[in-house]
Amino acid sequence: MTELGPDAWPPAPIRTERLVLRESAAEDRAAFLDLFSSPEVGTYIGGPRPREELLRTMPEVPGRRPGSFVIELDGAMIGVVTLDRRAPERRGHVRPEGGETELGYLLLPEAWGRGYAAEACAAALDWCAGARPGEPVVLTTQTANDRAVRLALKLGFSEVERFEEYGTEQWFGARYPA
Numbered sequence: 770m771t772e773l774g775p776d777a778w779p780p781a782p783i784r785t786e787r788l789v790l791r792e793s794a795a796e797d798r799a800a801f802l803d804l805f806s807s808p809e810v811g812t813y814i815g816g817p818r819p820r821e822e823l824l825r826t827m828p829e830v831p832g833r834r835p836g837s838f839v840i841e842l843d844g845a846m847i848g849v850v851t852l853d854r855r856a857p858e859r860r861g862h863v864r865p866e867g868g869e870t871e872l873g874y875l876l877l878p879e880a881w882g883r884g885y886a887a888e889a890c891a892a893a894l895d896w897c898a899g900a901r902p903g904e905p906v907v908l909t910t911q912t913a914n915d916r917a918v919r920l921a922l923k924l925g926f927s928e929v930e931r932f933e934e935y936g937t938e939q940w941f942g943a944r945y946p947a
Contacts, residue, residue: 778835785892788885790838793830797839800846801831809878813914815935840889847885848876850893860932861909861941869907870897890924898946905945912938
């Protein structure tokens with residue numbers, strides 16, 4: 770299994786029809802603060818984080834790690850898409866040993882409803898297919914998040930199971946290589 774090591778990360782920026790997926794930079798910090806403190810964004814991920822706490826704890830260049838892309842539109846950050854290893858101790862796996870690649874994404878509310886999440890996630894999944902050939906990708910969202918479940922299905926994820934986590938029912942899906 771291929772890891773996202775120093776040789777694979779960061780990739781060159783990925784360009785789609787409207788977006789650029791790239792490594793984070795210091796100028797993205799304000800958008801990261803807005804993203805993680807937004808009540809709307811926090812609805813299905815445990816709530817917003819207090820802005821004062823984020824100001825104290827967020828690094829100068831937030832989100833700079835293997836598997837984390839900033840989603841940029843017209844030169845400004847509008848969200849993030851991540852490809853992380855799913856922790857083996859969490860519920861929801863398609864391999865006995867766990868550790869699958871897990872897709873995640875968050876967009877600022879003003880970017881919702883325009884297809885940016887689908888475009889960014891599809892580009893990240895295409896990149897992942899080259900970086901980790903043959904590996905399934907998983908995704909978890911609250912079943913109450915209808916928009917996220919619809920997007921998962923549109924991206925080619927199939928429901929594997931539902932389970933309780935973080936005090937609410939979760940939808941767990943997988944996308945297998947072609």
